[in-house]
Structure formats: C-alpha cells, structure tokens
Amino acid sequence: xxxxxxxxxxxxxxxxxxxxxxxxxxxxxxxxxxxxxxxxxxxxxxxxxxxxxxxxxxxxxxxxxxxxxxxxxxxxxxxxxxxxxxxxxxxxxxxxxxxxxxxxxxxxxxxxxxxxxxxxxxxxxxxxxxxxxxxxxxxxxxxxxxxxxxxxxxxxxxxxxxxxxxxxxxxxxxxxxxxxxxxxxxxxxxxxxxxxxxxxxxxxxxxxxxxxxxxxxxxxxxxxxxxxxxxxxxxxxxxxxxxxxxxxxxxxxxxxxxxxxxxxxxxxxxxxxxxxxxxxxxxxxxxxxxxxxxxxxxxxxxxxxxxxxxxxxxxxxxxxxxx
Numbered sequence: 001x002x003x004x005x006x007x008x009x010x011x012x013x014x015x016x017x018x019x020x021x022x023x024x025x026x027x028x029x030x031x032x033x034x035x036x037x038x039x040x041x042x043x044x045x046x047x048x049x050x051x052x053x054x055x056x057x058x059x060x061x062x063x064x065x066x067x068x069x070x071x072x073x074x075x076x077x078x079x080x081x082x083x084x085x086x087x088x089x090x091x092x093x094x095x096x097x098x099x100x101x102x103x104x105x106x107x108x109x110x111x112x113x114x115x116x117x118x119x120x121x122x123x124x125x126x127x128x129x130x131x132x133x134x135x136x137x138x139x140x141x142x143x144x145x146x147x148x149x150x151x152x153x154x155x156x157x158x159x160x161x162x163x164x165x166x167x168x169x170x171x172x173x174x175x176x177x178x179x180x181x182x183x184x185x186x187x188x189x190x191x192x193x194x195x196x197x198x199x200x201x202x203x204x205x206x207x208x209x210x211x212x213x214x215x216x217x218x219x220x221x222x223x224x225x226x227x228x229x230x231x232x233x234x235x236x237x238x239x240x241x242x243x244x245x246x247x248x249x250x251x252x253x254x255x256x257x258x259x260x261x262x263x264x265x266x267x268x269x270x271x272x273x274x275x276x277x278x279x280x281x282x283x284x285x286x287x288x289x290x291x292x293x294x295x296x297x298x299x300x301x302x303x304x305x306x307x308x309x310x311x312x313x314x315x316x317x318x319x320x321x322x323x
Contacts, residue, residue: 016072022061063251123201126301
C-alpha cells in the first residue's frame with residue numbers, strides 16, 4: 001500500500017519549497033503530490049523570455065525549492081531521496097522527491113529547516129568587516145555537499161565583475177524587452193509574487209552598484225540612496241557541467257549555501273546580470289580559475305533586518321480539481 005502524506009504535512013512541505021528564491025520572485029514551480037512522492041515541474045506561464053531565455057534561472061529556482069522541501073521533510077521526521085531532471089521525455093519535470101519515514105535522520109538538514117523563514121535577499125549596505133574564514137569554508141563545503149563549487153573572488157576579480165556589470169548596463173540601455181519584462185515583476189505594492197518597491201533596498205551612491213538595482217519605475221529610480229561597502233565580498237557558484245540537471249543541482253547548492261549563511265548571521269544578495277550574456281558568463285567562470293559553468297554571483301555581508309517578498313498560496317501551485 002502506498003504511503004499517503006497527511007494533508008498538513010503536504011502543506012508544510014510545499015510552504016517551505018515556495019519560500020525558495022527565484023529570479024524576480026516569479027515562483028516558477030508546479031507541484032504534483034501522489035502518495036509520498038512529490039514532483040516539481042516548471043511553470044511555463046511564469047517564464048522570463050528576455051532575461052532568462054534558456055530557462056536556466058528557472059531551473060536554479062527549482063533546485064532551491066527542492067532543497068527547502070528536503071529540509072522541511074527532515075524537520076517533520078521524514079527522510080527523502082530524489083532525482084533531478086529524471087526523465088528526458090518530460091522536460092518540465094525537474095525533480096522527483098520521495099518522502100518517507102526517516103531511518104537515519106539528517107540533523108544538518110533538520111537544523112537548516114529552521115532558517116527557511118528567516119532567509120531573504122538583503123539589498124541593503126553591509127558593513128566593511130569581512131566574513132570570517134570559518135564561515136567562508138562552511139559555505140564552500142555547503143556547495144561541495146551538493147556537487148557544486150563556491151569560489152571566493154579576489155579584489156582584482158571583483159573589479160573585473162564591476163566592469164562586466166557596467167558592460168551589461170550599456171547593453172541593456174536600448175533593450176526594451178528586458179526593461180518591460182522587469183517592470184512586469186518589479187515595483188509597487190506586491191504581496192504574493194514579484195519584488196515590491198519595499199524590498200529594493202536603497203540606491204547606491206556610487207556606480208556601478210555592488211548589488212543589482214531592479215528599479216524600473218521613475219518613483220523607484222528616485223528612492224533614497226545610501227553608501228554601500230567599497231569592495232563587496234563576492235563568490236561564484238558553478239558546476240562542472242551545464243545540462244538541465246546540473247542547473248537544478250546548482251539551485252540545490254545555492255539554497256544550502258544561503259541557509260547556511262543565514263544560520264551564521266550572514267546576508268546574501270546577487271549581482272547576476274553578467275550571467276545573462278553567454279560571453280560574459282564565460283568570463284565570470286574564468287575568474288574562478290577552474291573549468292565549469294558559472295550560475296550565480298553572490299554578494300555576502302552582515303545580516304540585518306530587511307523587507308522580504310511575498311509568496312502565493314500553496315493551492316496556486318497544485319493541479320486544479322476538475323469542475
């Protein structure tokens with residue numbers, strides 16, 4: 001007989017999954033629950049064709065949701081095993097997770113589950129004190145545990161990233177497809193998806209900024225400004241290969257890194273715009289000194305209270321009952 005997860009546990013598992021980060025908070029997932037098996041699909045209605053034409057960012061977001069679900073399962077007393085992008089004939093099915101009573105609880109995932117509601121993208125200025133070496137190593141190991149690599153950048157490499165950010169801004173000046181797409185998801189008083197004005201953080205008094213400024217409306221572009229750290233602490237998350245399953249795995253590693261950072265009272269935001277152009281993405285990877293494929297440029301700092309982004313109700317991510 002197939003084990004059936006209780007409804008309240010399904011609710012808790014999916015609430016944890018949808019708390020994962022996604023580009024512009026699009027929440028591009030669908031879930032199908034059958035007994036104790038949870039499938040995570042891409043939601044084709046929430047794509048970003050201008051900024052994410054290949055769907056790589058969507059697959060990364062799916063990986064992050066997968067990791068959150070695994071952590072929540074451990075907190076409920078379950079164990080999980082899973083496959084990423086398991087069936088080539090079903091390209092929208094990116095992860096299949098089997099949830100069952102735990103024979104050998106994973107205390108690390110259980111502990112990280114407590115960090116899920118605390119994690120948010122922090123677009124505020126950080127202090128100048130560096131993230132200490134112990135935490136840097138812990139974040140490297142978090143990536144390694146999920147088959148990815150986290151490479152901390154030197155000051156020279158960080159300057160190279162700044163130059164690439166400037167390059168992307170120049171490329172986007174006349175790209176109205178990108179600006180219109182971003183305007184659809186960013187700004188205003190958003191409560192269930194997208195990035196509200198309240199979560200944009202201040203403008204930077206220097207340029208190029210060390211955190212991505214998503215503002216599109218005149219009001220958001222004129223919001224208050226603050227001085228950010230002169231030299232950010234940046235790291236690149238990469239995988240050796242770049243198949244769909246590798247991109248999902250990058251998302252799994254990303255969320256493990258972010259929850260580990262949250263536990264250490266370290267904040268994170270992103271400077272990913274160079275990764276949206278293939279030639280610049282290759283340049284970013286070369287900064288690591290290793291072969292592979294860059295997926296995220298992460299800015300780490302010292303956490304403080306910040307406004308997060310809303311999520312849709314769980315029912316919106318499940319198949320609708322036939323009328």
